[in-house]
Amino acid sequence: MLYPETAATAAQWLQRSFGQPFTRTVPIGTGATREFIAEVAALAGLDAQAALNRETSRASWYSRSVDSTYLTGKRVFVFGDATHAVAAARVASQELGFQVVGLGTYSREHAREIREAAKLYGVEPLITDDYLEVETKVAELHPELVLGTQMERHIAKRLGVPCAVISAPVHVQDFPARYSPQMGFEGANVLFDTWVHPLMMGLEEHLLTMFRQDFEFHEGAAASHLGSAAVRPEPAPQAAAEPDAPATAASTLTLEAGATVTRWAPDAEQELRKIPFFVRGKARRNTERFALDRGVPLITVETLYDAKAHFSR
Numbered sequence: 001m002l003y004p005e006t007a008a009t010a011a012q013w014l015q016r017s018f019g020q021p022f023t024r025t026v027p028i029g030t031g032a033t034r035e036f037i038a039e040v041a042a043l044a045g046l047d048a049q050a051a052l053n054r055e056t057s058r059a060s061w062y063s064r065s066v067d068s069t070y071l072t073g074k075r076v077f078v079f080g081d082a083t084h085a086v087a088a089a090r091v092a093s094q095e096l097g098f099q100v101v102g103l104g105t106y107s108r109e110h111a112r113e114i115r116e117a118a119k120l121y122g123v124e125p126l127i128t129d130d131y132l133e134v135e136t137k138v139a140e141l142h143p144e145l146v147l148g149t150q151m152e153r154h155i156a157k158r159l160g161v162p163c164a165v166i167s168a169p170v171h172v173q174d175f176p177a178r179y180s181p182q183m184g185f186e187g188a189n190v191l192f193d194t195w196v197h198p199l200m201m202g203l204e205e206h207l208l209t210m211f212r213q214d215f216e217f218h219e220g221a222a223a224s225h226l227g228s229a230a231v232r233p234e235p236a237p238q239a240a241a242e243p244d245a246p247a248t249a250a251s252t253l254t255l256e257a258g259a260t261v262t263r264w265a266p267d268a269e270q271e272l273r274k275i276p277f278f279v280r281g282k283a284r285r286n287t288e289r290f291a292l293d294r295g296v297p298l299i300t301v302e303t304l305y306d307a308k309a310h311f312s313r
Contacts, residue, residue, distance in 0.1 A: 028087035058169040077102035077143035080167030082110030162198035
């Protein structure tokens with residue numbers, strides 16, 4: 001039974017009517033694939049070792065590189081159908097070293113599985129089919145990666161957060177023009193590529209933002225492969241930077257303990273956007289905690305830098 005949402009009813013009926021056993025492990029991720037193979041072999045009375053020896057996970061070489069430390073502890077929000085959400089949270093936590101900060105599903109009939117999985121990560125399960133509730137939760141948690149459906153991809157784009165699509169509903173844009181399974185050992189490789197890629201591409205976007213006023217990188221610059229002989233037009237006037245997330249200046253910030261601190265000042269929000277995106281979420285959380293602990297009602301630029309100095313000690 002690879003996909004309980006559509007196969008569970010038939011599998012359970014076959015077991016009741018004919019005593020036919022079925023698997024209960026979904027082989028998404030390296031660890032789950034190994035468990036699935038062992039489970040199938042046990043049900044069939046076979047030796048699983050030959051199949052287990054064919055493991056082809058390519059994530060292990062990356063885990064030995066210094067670059068892998070960039071992924072450790074990344075905050076991830078997971079939402080989708082129950083099967084893929086539970087599996088994605090397990091892979092994110094156990095195989096990639098991410099921190100699951102949110103987990104949910106729109107499949108109310110499988111809410112129990114999501115609630116049980118949420119307990120493992122110490123998060124509150126989100127059971128809803130209202131995408132606006134999901135957007136509110138993502139904005140509240142400030143994750144560094146969203147794993148979700150087509151709807152969460154739109155949400156993440158509006159909030160300026162990297163995203164990878166893990167389950168239906170999906171759009172044609174979410175299907176790569178290549179062999180890309182999610183299950184099995186090769187599926188584990190695909191997950192690794194598709195989840196890590198948006199995080200790494202964000203680094204490139206950050207560099208482009210840093211150097212957007214450089215004579216080589218502004219919109220009117222000649223292509224770099226044309227060399228120094230190319231005529232460089234005058235840089236175009238710089239438009240005001242678009243916010244990376246909805247401004248919180250007019251809203252109340254709710255923190256983990258349920259206490260609240262009043263809004264961010266607009267100039268503080270603007271200063272926050274100068275911080276590289278991949279540490280911006282942490283800077284925001286630290287500053288809000290700093291302000292809460294000191295009873296600061298309005299986060300200003302001075303508060304932001306005081307918090308930075310405090311947490312740098």
